[in-house]
Amino acid sequence: MLKKTAINKATELAAALMEKGTLIAPVKEDAGFNFREISDAKQVDLNFHNTIISPKSAFFPQTEDFVRYQTGKSILEATPVELNIKPAFLFGVRPCDVKSFEIMDIHFSGTGLVDPYWQKRREATTVFGYAFDLDKPAEAEEFYQTLGIGAADPEGSDIFMVKKDNDLLMKAITPRGEKLLTGLNIPSEASADDEKYFDDTVAAGRNFKTRSTCVDARATAKKFEDLFHNTDFWEKMSHACLSCGACTFVCPTCYCFDICDETLFSRGTRRRVWDACMFTDFTLEASGHNPRTKVYQRLRQKVCHKYSYHVRKYGVISCVGCGRCTRYCPVNIDIFSIVEEAVKA
């Protein structure tokens, strides 16, 4: 099913979704765009390229409260925080970021014990993917083409949106998307022309140029295994790195977290918070032992995890080429160049 609405009617669409549940959509802020929970439909702004922080926080928020406790009282009086999850709509996600959800699904809910927080939010959320604007060139940091991700790939979205002049074409991809789109009375039926435009855009997206190099997941994984002990290589790659962890915080596929107890006076919360393998105390044991005291060891961990360890464990590269880590790195460390250098090395 394909429907369409005028882009300047997006506010009405947003309002309709807000009647059905929580709406999370791009909002313009001082520093740029970010996905935010929408309180006023007018906040939704589709005039964006991509957000600063990835949309992973819709399923994996930066802080997640597990338990409330009081110090000095019995553990029996501690209370788990109810996971009060309502239907949600994640609106306007770029295809590379949609791909990141599939990669994270394998880790959080597809293997071993299920992470209930991730799984329940995923189940409750309808994803509206949104094709990049193919009339504009890709941004310099982006390289999703290298990883086989098109600029208009609808896979992974429940509903996929393509901009056509002043209209927004919306196609149901999954049964959940179909049901939602049927129930929304705002979008009008699309024409045969629109159908063709949608399909042409998806096809054109597959050939849309970003930075690109030849990466075969298995071969690259092996290459990084071989490079592990090449300290010269890793020192060269990391010489400017500040270990600030910004790359991991904006990344759509970084999932490392800490579990910590925060107590104020006698009341406290056990919560998980995003953490980063770039931080020096990430692997610091209580004994004082720390296997990754050097910056190059930590940058190596981050890159090898994405391009080697994750491939060997889960079969996929844990990177979608969104370019955020490079864009927001204060010293211009570029993971694409590291991969390119590694492939050549």
Next chain:
Amino acid sequence: MSSNNPYIPMPVEISKIIDEVDTHDIKTFRFTFLNKEDGENFKYLPGQFAELSIYGKGESPIGIASSPTEPGYVEFTVQRAGTILPGLVTAALHDMDEGGKIGLRGPLGHSWPVEFLEKKNIVVVGGGFAFTTLRSLINYMLHQDNRSRFGDITVIYGARTPGLLLYKDELAGWGKRDDIKTVITVDKGDETWKGRQGFVPAVCKEVAPSPNNTVAVICGPPVMIKFTLPVFFELGFSKENILTSLEMRMKCGIGKCGRCNVGYKYVCSDGPVFSLAQLEELPRDFW
């Protein structure tokens, strides 16, 4: 852990505390489950671990020191950790008395591969404080229901001083049995010590267990492992028949938080038990 959420600990009560060593910084804590069904569902094997959880302090991953053949409770031998900064959880636990209540998440990780060990001779090599899950394994194998499943059992256990040996009563008990060979050594004896003196690797060389149909299960500080492994190579043990347990800093214990990642493995959920053959596939990112 709670049945529907692996991050929520189960409440347990300290039913017994044993002061293990003369420096008083290693104690064995026996816990009983406050909810009966938690105890019934807590099915573990030697080598697994659990997160000990104290609200306001945090959680610590600790190997299970009791054997599943001892029903009704679970034991952990815990060192008061921290040389530069105190270990918050272990310090709080050490300051608690019998009757104190804490949380527990587990059992976590893979056990010593008991089915693989069946019908084989077992050499257990332990050093210092890392003897805890080995004690679990030994007591499991020695249980009357299990003893016939395993061949000869040899235990080589060393500590720096006699006062630092764990489980002294049990060591004495094993010494009196004829179905287990127990070799205890200390780096440096004192005036009362009448036993063996010497480092674990040297003692292993001297005892020289036969590699025929034999598995070595080795746990200890990195320096002990580093010097003990070559001894077992020279004796002719294959890399598949040398097992050890890794340590990395952990948080979630269930392979989600990324902290204990070494190569393509998470030490918590893929380990902590690895054969030497498996370890050699991993980058040297843990010692």
